[in-house]
Amino acid sequence: MTREAYSFVRTFPAEPARELRVDRHYLLCASAGTLRLEAQGQAWLLPPARAALIEADRPIRVSIPQPVTTASVLFDTGFTAAPPAPLTVFDLNPLARALVDECGAWGESDEPLTAYAGTLFAALAAVTWRLAEQPSPVTVPAGRSPELRRAIESTERQLGGEVRFEDVAAEVGLAPRSLARRFADETGLTWQAVLRRMRVLRAIEELAAGDAPVTRIAHTVGYTSLSAFNAAFRELTGRTPTQYRASFRP
Structure with a gap:
């Protein structure tokens, strides 16, 4: 069984819109480049130093207008409560950025998280869930x-x-x-x-x-x-x- 929370960093080329749906709560952070996200009749832009919080099993459309590097953190639905909204984009504060970096040491694996790692991922969820209560106002209706x-x-x-x-x-x-x-x-x-x-x-x-x-x-x-x-x-x-x-x- 995949561990209850894990992280990874990837670089993606520019590509047209496609549907994304994952079975975990998904924290998506852009570190270079931008992504466009669309759900529920709204479109968001995800530039560097911002994050998107996506509820598990929520379909969204993702397009990449230019190459982008992202850090992703996925949380099992039993590890943390549901996000405050199906999709929100918000600014990362220094604490959240530091926690995202620190959690990057634990990728997808069948091995359970250590107590220290579990504490880090729980802290990241607590911080980013709260930040998501103040979403970015820069959206465009789809x-x-x-x-x-x-x-x-x-x-x-x-x-x-x-x-x-x-x-x-x-x-x-x-x-x-x-x-x-x-x-x-x-x-x-x-x-x-x-x-x-x-x-x-x-x-x-x-x-x-x-x-x-x-x-x-x-x-x-x-x-x-x-x-x-x-x-x-x-x-x-x-x-x-x-x-x-x-x-x-x-």
């Missing part, structure tokens, strides 16, 4: 209906330029008023609010990918004004782009 999903995909393809709502509506075969109603009913947000969130998430991917200047990233995601970009970024993340990038390298 949409339920085919039309809204296509509208969101169309908007994302055009982030680097001028995106017109009327053009997106025409592409999915709906009148602008009908599409606006779909956004309100299915996401609780306007199209403009979704666009703003998508631009911030794309900017986070760019910030994690290298050392490109913030001004260039702002233009890449469709902002002509650096001050407008900084304001939108701070509104959603609580930090400036420079501060957010600094948090990738604690």
